Amino acid sequence: MSTVRSLDPSQTLPDKSDKEVLSGIVWGGMIIGLLVLQIVMSVGAAIFAVGSGSNDVVPDYYQKAIHFDELKAAQTVPVTKE
Known part of the structure; x- marks a missing residue:
């Protein structure tokens, strides 16, 4: 007795629903x-x-x-109290 059966053509291709295609586009686009x-x-x-x-x-x-110290001292303006 043989247990071989023929394949149904609808079972050979994976079913891609719209959500799966959209999620593939979204994740691929994110990468x-x-x-x-x-x-x-x-x-x-x-x-x-x-x-x-x-x-x-x-x-x-x-x-x-x-x-540097001499340069900074020369650039500062002394503050005088009046």
């Missing part, structure tokens, strides 16, 4: 969106780091550091 956000933020941070001027070379930095 791609986060990757794009990471790239945009990295490029923005690189542009900000290069263009901010915080990494400019200060001429005579060592001499200014040695004479």
Whole structure:
């Protein structure tokens, strides 16, 4: 006695309901969106780091550091009481 039976064509393909397709699009879109956000933020941070001027070379930095106290004392205005 053979237990082989024929396959029903409706059982060979997975049933994709609208909710499953929509959730696949949403989760796939979230992953791609986060990757794009990471790239945009990295490029923005690189542009900000290069263009901010915080990494400019200060001429005579060592001499200014040695004479910092003298420079600050010369720049302050003495307060006089009247």
